[in-house]
Amino acid sequence: MTGIEQRSVCDGVNFRSVRDSRFKTVRMSIHFLLPLEKQSAPSNAILPFLLTRASRKYPDLTQLNRHLAGLYGAQLDADVQKMGDVQVLSVSASGIADRYSLHGESVSAELSRLLCSIVFDPPFEEGMFPRAGFEQEKRQMLEQIDSEFNDKRLYAMRRCEEILCDGEPYGIGRFGSREDVRALKRESLTQAWNRMIHHARAEIMVLGDCDPEPVYSDFFAAFHNLGRTETVPCETRTVRSAQKVRDVSETMDVAQCKLVLGFRTGCAEPDEAVPACKLFSALYGGTPSSKLFLNVREKLSLCYYCGSLYHPLKGILFVQSGVERRNIDRAKDEILRQLEEIKKGNFTPSELEAAKLSLCNSYRTLSDSLDGLEAWYLSQTFSHPVRPPEEEAALVQTVTGDEVRKIAGGVTLDTVYRLTGSGVKPQ
């Protein structure tokens, strides 16, 4: 069982820590949460990347990276992700536990100071992020967007998401649109940074083999110096069921076609039925003994992968597969037929039990890694009360077959997305 301690730093800012000496590392992070909006998405998204490239003491990127390398390969990382209709801006520091340093340095104390300093005291020039760093991060964000296009499985998934959630905040990419990133101005970023530290809800996490107290003190001082006022509320809109099926096909020069189906499940956080919906997804397409794997792949040999993915914060579910062009409709029909089977209750107690075991196994594995713990507790941001992964596993255990059948009954197909190629192997 993972012992987590939770406390408040100030209004809108929470601090969570798990101290455990079985880890050989520490990881501390701060996550700012803001509503996902077309206008502000790119200026928010670039902030973690700008912040992790310089500090007041190490204003040059190479200087900073040398300092980190000298701290036994410690790392500062930036990340941006969507959690429902919320944009999450993360900055994290990780490194080895103090007991492994070869010359007695305290890596964790230095990482805590560094993290606070880069977030709250960036080395501004004339009140702005330095120009060269800004230009470079903007270029890199554009290249990251392009890079998603290179990965066809990811690209097809993103396109389906965009179409499914067209007109909803969730339809916006995590960085915002390419055009809006291109139009980013350095002048607007100081304001975006101010809004983030003063008004965004913040979740701080300190995990692994280190004393969280000094980190808490560093952040406590930093936030109290700011004098935060109100916190911007973050809400996610859930569309409970699809009105009609959107059907979109696009072509590209690819060897294999991608098929992605987007569904509304009618079930999202904080509904009590969320564990049942997670179990439904595992039974449907979450494991190698699921309906989709056994039928679309093993029985019909139509594909290498066919699986489902449920987003509990948004209440949507995707099924994705890679198939030959001539088999797209057969695959789609079989995917939908397997959903009907679950709706009719055509699954055995042992299939249900297998889905439960698999899901519980993945929850219980989370507590063995700092990344896993961080991702889990971040996903619990909007849950009351916050549950450790072991408790979530226990809840999944209590779900009945009837509850899964009811969930399936509320699942409606919203979007069919096909990325088709010529079917000829590219030279």
Add this chain to the structure above:
Amino acid sequence: MNRIREIKSERAGDAYYEVRHSSGLKILIYPKPKNSSSYAIFGTKYGSIDNCFRTSPGGEPQKVPNGIAHYLEHKLFESAEGDAFARFAKTGASANAYTSFDMTCFLFSCTANVYQSLEILLDFVQSPYFTEQTVQKEQGIIGQEIRMYDDDPQWRVLFNLLGALYHTHPVKIDIAGTTDSIAKITPELLYRCYRTFYNLNNMVLCIAGNVEPDRVLQVCDKMLKPADPSYHVERIFEPEPEHIVKARAEQKMAVAVPLFELGFKESCASGRATTQQIAETDILLEALASDASPLFRRLLDAGLINEASFGHEYFEGPGFASVIFSGESRDPEAAADEIKKAIASVRAEGFDRDTFERAKRAVYGRNIAALNNVGCIANSLVALEFAGRELFSYIDAVAQASVDDVLGRLEVQLRPQYSSLSVIRPKQPAP
């Protein structure tokens, strides 16, 4: 009688057990009693490059279709009674497998029923069952796996590079083979490869996590079938010239941003690299091209790479070794030129004490951090065992490396006349 040895690391504060089981199998057990999960791998030293071999001294060379090791990996999950996934579904373990150039590994991770899952793992890998019908069924699935990789620019840029570096070595052949080569696979061929390479003397079992060594060995005693003592395998590789095939390889694909891999081929006449050589190479590459290096900064400032994609690796296995730099770049040629210039400068001037110390610390820290993860540990132990190396002595070698030895690697590594550049370019401008 099983022979057991404990291997300890003062630096890591960890220990694991090496067991030579009476059946012939090498077993490595790395207990992490506070962990929730355990991770087990049953692997064989048999990968995509082992496509020509002899099974008796002086016997006829046997050539088998490309992709058969990977095909065999897929087919072992099936037995007369059903498939292994269905059996793991009852224990809750998450099972998987992979085939690389030089090994095939079957694995599971679990948080409960570990000994029961271990029985299943040992049982299904030792129970081949292939029929015309089951072999036929896999063609569609693996065919789609191959198609998926055909669209994967990172996969293509690597194999185009390997084709440019290697004349004869089968490392240049796609691990899964081609739709044509896998069409030639029959149950008889699968059985032949199975008998040749799935002998316990050619295999290893690694388990890391919340396990008791005695109970692991009890399961092994019960499940392991004595290996055929007349076992003999001789892998046949045509001689690989020292020089490269061509300096450039290029392909156009539906990508928005070009990708490159720049590889430097080494001579492999002396067999696999030693633990110390690997440690020295890792430090050399860290000093040369990590995000703290002047090279990295120059590439970034010139807009030639991005932080998300730029990287380097030491790509090393039986009969092949290359240092590979990779990334996305608007101008791969210019990026490659910068990298070669930086190599020339290190060759001429070496690097200063601080650079060396920092690189050493960074490599050391990352390797300590990797010991958090039972999956990392088990996968490393298997790969190191097949390469004749050892995990903790690698960490010691990093901590003890000297700057002269590290620079000494340049005599055989990163030689510009043995380098190739592979590039994937967009078919049309980005949308």
